Structure formats: C-alpha cells, structure tokens
Amino acid sequence: MDADSTEKPLSLRTAQLELERRDARRLEDLKRRLERLIESNPTMREFRKQLLLDITTEGLRIQIIDDKNRPMFALARAELEPHTREILQKLGSALNEMPNKLSLSGHTDSTPYASGEKNYSNWELSADRANASRRELILGGMNEQKIMRVVGLSSAVLFDRNDPTNPVNRRISIIVMSNKAAEAISKEGAETTEVKTNGAVNPETLRSRAG
Template identity: 35%
Template sequence: MKQAQRGNKGGEVVIHKRRGKKGHGDEHGGAWKVAFADFTMAMMALFMVLWVITPQNRAQTVAADQESNPLVDGGAGVFDGTNRRPLDFEGLPNPRVERQKPSDPRVPELQDLATLIKTLSLQLDAEANLEVQVVPQGLRILIKDDQQRFMFERGSAQLNKYFEVLLTRLAGVIAQVDNKIIISGHTDAVPYPGDARYNNWNLSGDRALRARNVMVAAGLPARAVLQVTAQADGMPLLPDAPEDGANRRIEILLLTLQAEGLYRELFGDGQLRADYSAKGAELVSPVGT
C-alpha cells in the first residue's frame, strides 16, 4: 500500500511502500508437494516390481502344493515316506492303517475241501440238500430239506436215514483237515406245537446236537467241534418268508485259523479279564502267563 506524505521543506512528496507480513507456511508452501510426488513415484516403482515377480512365485507355490497334495494325481501320498504321521480329523487321532495280515495257509485247503464236498453231493444226489460257501470266516456248509426229503421228522430231532448217510460221508471229508467247526441248528418261524416248555430253541439245539453225534460216531474227532448252538428262527435264509420250510437247516462252519483265534478270545481264557462277584472285581490273567 502506498501512502503519500508531505513533510520535507522542499514540498516534495515522499511515498512509503508497506509490505504485508507473510506467514511461515507461505515461505515453504511448495516443499510438501515435491516430497509427496517423490513418495508416490517410489510406491509406484515398488508396485511395478511386485507385480512383475508375483506370477513366478505363484507358479512355484502351486507346483509345490501339487507335489505335496495326496489328492492330486502324482502327488505325495500320506504314507509314502514324506509324511509318517496319520491324518488327524478334528483333533481325534486316526489309527495307522495296518497292513493286511498274510492269508491263512489253511484257506487253500478249505477251497479244496469245498470241491470234495461238491463231488460228494453229486455222488449222493444231494445237490438240493448240500450247499457249500467259502466265506471270510472259513467254509460254510448248509444241509437242508428239499421238496422230497426232510432232514428231520417234523417237530422232532429224529434224523432221516438219507441225511444220516450224508452226515457220515461228510464227516470223513471234514476229518481230513485240522480246522475246528461250529454246528448250528435252525428252524422256521412256525411255533412249536404242544408243550410250551419245549419250543424252536430246544428243537434247533437238539437237532444240531444230533448231527454232531452222528459225525463224531462216523470218525470226526470230538475235539474238532468247538461249539454246538441253537439258533431257532433267528437267522432265516429267507428273511421275507420266515415261516418257509427252506429256513430249516443244519449249518457247519469250518473256521480259519484267524476265526478260531477270535472265537477263543471270546470264550476261552486267552485274554486278560476282570471277573465280578459279590466280593468285587478280580483281575484274571490269561492261562500260562
């Protein structure tokens, strides 16, 4: 702002020029813009570098994931030597998968025995009465009625002559192997008539015991029979027709060595157990230990 003053003797006009005061920010007003521009340029450069190198790292990561993933074809398996720990689902330990145990050496013998029994059924014209099945537990032999021949007299354990001959011949074949056997009797679901104290459970048990006695008398070692059991109508061959006569039968199960071992664990003294009585619990060790 200019202001004119008169004050000198010569009448001259003196002009004073006043300058406004500037703040501190006005003196450095453009510096922050330069710094911000430099920072932005540096960030852009960093972004470009990351953008260039990311695809390569991603490809390496995917390849590594495929090699270590057991679900990818060709990937590393869980138990192939690179990872020895079982998988853990929700914190619960997953037991290690055991390798399958070697097959029972008696199994081929059972298969040969099945062939012999088939031959026996042809010789006795008993194809409809004698059925053989190789099952995981051993050899299952079913002796049953047909339309012309009944194994037992109705409602009794009286064995018909034809089936007595069949059991006698069958005992000679089974005696050729060392496998233990279980003999079970089965009836249909028709209630046993007469005395209520005797029912299908009694009848099926008596028939199974009768079959056992005939076979032992024919030369089957008595020690070969591990169990004689009554099943009544509990396990019908025709579940949809429990009263059908086709459910009446005697079954003989020749056990594999493994199945025999499981049986002895259930019913024998080969395992540690606790016996309970009025005096309390008593720990019993296996026999011979």
Template identity: 35%
Template sequence: MSDAPRPIIIRKKKVYAAEGHHGGAWKVAYADFVTAMMAFFLLMWLLNATTEEQRKGIADYFNPSIPLAAVSGGGSDALQGDSIFADYTIAKNGTGADKKAPEKAAKQDVSDIDKQVESLNKALAAEENGLAAHMQIKMSPEGLVIELTDQREEPLFRSGSASPSPVLSRLTQIVAESFNSIANDIKIVGHTDSFSFKGSSGYSNWDLSTDRANTARKLLSQHGFPLEQISEVSGKSSTAPLSDDPYSPQNRRISITILHG
C-alpha cells in the first residue's frame, strides 16, 4: 500500500425545500363553502319545520319589491302566526267588531299606526277564503298605501264594469273597520291593466278606473269609514302598473292611501 495521503472527498447534500404556500386564499374559499353548507342545511330545516302559510310569510318578509311588507294569510309572525308589523298581539279581530264607533284620535304620522295595520293583518288572517292574496301594503311619500288587487280567479269587479264583487266588499269592510279610528284623510285611486277597453259612447279605461274608485269610496262609507276623511277619488287607467307585466291581473286594483297627518 502506498503511503501517499488519500484525497479528501467532500460530498454536498442538496436539500430541496418544498415550494412555499400559495397564501390563505384556500382558507377563505373553505370558509365560504362551510357557510354555504350551513345555510343550505338551515334552509332544509326551515322547509321541513314550517307550514305552507308560514313559508309564504317568510317569503313576503324578504320580498324586496314591497318596502313595508305584504300582508300574508300566514299571520304576522312568519313562524308563529303573529304579525310582522308589531311586537304585540291584539286579542280581537278588527277595531270595528262591535257597534260602537271608536273614539277619534288626532291625525298622526302613518309610521305610528301599527295598531291599525296589526288589526288589518289579524282580520285577514282570520279569513279562510284567501283574502290576504288580494292585499299588499307599502309605504310611499304620501303615506301608507293599501293595494286591493285582482286575482285571476277572483276579480274585484265584473269584467268591464264598476260593479263590485263580494271579495271587494269584504276587503273594504276590513279596511274600514281597521282604520276608522284614525283622523287621517285618505285618497282612493282606481287602476286598470293595459288591455284596451272602449265601451259605448267613448267609455274608456280612464272612466272605468274612476268609476271603480268611486265604488270603493261608497263601500268604505257603507262600512263605517267617515266620508269627510276621503279627500280624493280618481282613476289612473293603466298608467301606473303594479306589475312589470302590463296585462297582469294585479294591475287591476284599488289603491287606498292613508295620508300623513
């Protein structure tokens, strides 16, 4: 063996580090997924735990097309059958349930008439013939607007006529009994759909909508609403549709506005 020194061999071990993480975006996506699943299972539970009327009440509450809310046959509270308009319950159906005329109050702002709206809502909930489907409530710059609308199978008037149906008579009775304790003035406006109508002697949708508003005025008065508080009766033909579809039955309606005090 040679006495020459052996060469020193240095081995370098290369360490390959794993690629760096891609940030926390996956955590956000995962959190969104978990939240969506939680919402989905909550929806499934609600569908299983509620009745059809209660589900309609929930749908009405979240309907963005009606600023205040639609009056639903499911009652005031979407899950318990109370009102979405108030935090209390009135233990009678309608202010005018008895024969005594309620004591008149001073004119008030429509935002303070939740008792009357609650009375209206409870009276509708007590009806078993689907009257709630004919009514919508919303706020406007003028005041509280109560829309009495046609339904395809249950019109408020005979076709092309200002003769009221029993449905309209009952609706105006509920409105009169619920609001005859306030001192605010109201206005009544008739509306038609866009189907062209022209009767004899040039009778048109303008005449028809005005006559229907006047019929509603007479019914409200017959049911106890003070005639002197009706400040306007007019017709707008089809110029202010409620639905995007100009031929929708909902456009055939009576608008009753409780004016600001």
C-alpha cells in the first residue's frame, strides 16, 4: 500500500471530525441562545422549570414536560394549552435559524387512556400531541421541511422510571439533530425503500438481511 492510499482516508476522517466538532459547537451555542430566550420571554420564563434543555448523542434535546398543577396539554386530549402553543411558536422561530433537522416525539405517562374512544390509546394520543406540536412550530415560522420525524411513543420511554404515572412523563421532546443523527435517519429511510418492489416487500431481500 502506497502513502497516497493511506493519506486519503485519514484526510477524509479528519475533515469529518472537524465537521462534527463544528456541528457540536453550533448546538451548544443554540442551547445558550434558547436559555436566554426562555429568560427574556415572560411566558417561557414562567414555565422555565418545565422546559428542559440538554445535549444528547442525537443533538440538542428540548423537552416540554407536564406538571400536575401547570399542565401543558388538555387532560387526555391532544389539544395544547394556550401557553404551550405560544412556547412552541417561539421555539419554531428560533430553531428555524439553524440548518439542522428536527425530530419530534410525544410521550405519555403509563395511565391507560380511558376517555371511551374506541381503538384510541396512549400511542395515538402521544402521536397526536407530537403532530399538534409540529403544527405550532410551523405556525411560529419553522420550515416544515426541517422536520424529519414525528413519532408517538406512549409510555415506552419514561422520564421518571420510578413513577410511571408521574405527570412529568407526559411531554414533548424536540431534538435538534446533529448532522450525524440526521444522516442515520436518512439512511434508515433509504434501507426501507430498498426492500420494496412495486410497493410490496421483497421476501428475498428480507431473507438476505436476516441471514
């Protein structure tokens, strides 16, 4: 193996690491800007203890969590409270300034949905709340093309694992994804498309993947 063949992969990896570092710095900067926004906006400041920001392996996570005495969502419904809509619209405007893609997930506590609607459960409720949040982000100025994924996770990912019925488990999670995380989702979509033939699943492809 000659020197040129080893230098190219190393140079590519160095460039990739530098891009990842820039992306991480951009997300850290966004976190600081959002913290300032929360303090400067009266509604957001009032609910700041229910607005949680942290950096995860996927990117910057913004969680809007419920509280027994200060709900963010109408009880057992996908309807967002007026202050929740205002918060999401402010976030939509701020996040639209970033080039990064977004992922949204809705979460409930473990209390079974019991409003009498047939075939409707916490899975549907969490997905509907996530979509309601998506709409408010867009109303606030978010380009809808920035949103890559919207999912409802019911109580599968608890905030308080020791108390599955704790209201804090009812929340919306917005992740401003790192470029690496966004690429992983794009790749998942490409792989899903690959196993289809004229709209049907190709059994041979599935067998080869399983083997």
